Amino acid sequence: MELGSTDTCRSGAAAPQRGVPRILLVIPCFNEEASIGDLLGEIAATDRPYHTLVVDDGSSDATSAVASARSPVARLTQNLGIGGAVQTGIKYASRQDYDFCIQIDGDGQHDPREIETLLNAYARAPTNITIGSRFIDNAGFCSTRMRRAGIRLIARALNALFTGGRITDPTSGMRLLDRRAIAFFAKAYPMDFPEPISLAWAMRAGLTVGEIPVEMRARENGVSSIDGLKSVSYMIRVLGYILLARIARRS
Template sequence: MNESRVLIIIPCYNEQESISVLLEEILRCQQGYKTIVIDDGSQDSTYRKAKQLAPTVKLLRNLGIGGAVQTGIKYAYRNGFDFCVQIDGDGQHLPCELSKLLQAYREKPRSIIIGSRYLHNDTFHSTWARRFGGRAIAETLSLLFPKCLVTDPTSGMRLMDRKAIGFFAKHYPHDFPEPISLAWALREGLSVGEAPVQMNARMHGNSSIIGLKPIIYMLRVLGYIILTRLIPTKLP
């Protein structure tokens, strides 16, 4: 395992209030790893602040989280990185927790290691709708893909090895990317594991998935997952 070839990918959109703090924390506790910020067409000063601390790609238009993440994955693939780690730009994901994903890979290699808020942890604060939706997605994945036992399929904190990088560089969903990417990867025979991590609440701003939106999100995701498993089609 060549840990010197790890790329940290940070997709972000209008995160001017948190991006500098996040990048400074990465510099403090993850020295030696490369970092790239993918600014998904932000309309604030995210790009200006990010490029002062890390290599930053400015997308000319907003592609959504899936497009931003895949841009970073393609960079990892083309530049020969053995691993990439995705963390969000809103400050929820703690850079010092990345070592837990790498440790989980050392102990039991899996192509994808998810940083789980809920594995061995009942204290993470979340709305009932988010909890219910996440649990329903996790149980559906385990039913359709029996080797996949995950607790946090919507987590955006995850480690990908070279095999997953190669797959996602070619195929990555733009809609509901966190859970749908797992279904696509599992269908192609990639393995998925988890590691327990601590996460913060958002530093600034509000999530776009509030109120009853998590339930609507869950129903749409479940439909995508079931179709992915039962009606195999060529991936985009």
């Protein structure tokens, strides 16, 4: 892994005053040269004291070059997948003693203005993990019909098998982690199907999960890695992993 200078690991306004929570935005990317520059520009335009870390997951395009003009970049020498990329950022947040680690995707689907929505929700009712959900208000882009059906089944499985939260959008890649969640996931994080499986692991360990409605956008560039028949395979395999997590809790 190659990591640029962290002295300016931020995007936005001047350095926060003492006592203001330190917030790291972890942005996993794989071949997102067409999107990451605009996204970092939007983050800077919020004029909030966010620190950013782009995790380039072995991209073959100019993702790192584009991102490094606006943000520190952790460049992975080989593709680890979304789980490995996200945990790279979480480990950095743990080592640098951040109060919050917020994951947003590098493809532009997550509006940076919604980051404040997550933080406000945490301030009102703190939970170790706060998810930005597409399905509470059903505003904005909500994915395809087949994928929505699969997400509902995964959510029902998590809600039926674990306590710690009522979840509608377990595959959302927009989520806030507080200090307890950062410490937990810095030690171990699922490499396969990390969004829903990480929730199963967290709830199994007694961490709390909350949701807040956010509005997401359709991907403008690139294609999703989970489309068509892949979404059916994804759903079946995730349900299996969730059941295994529940069984492990009992043993």
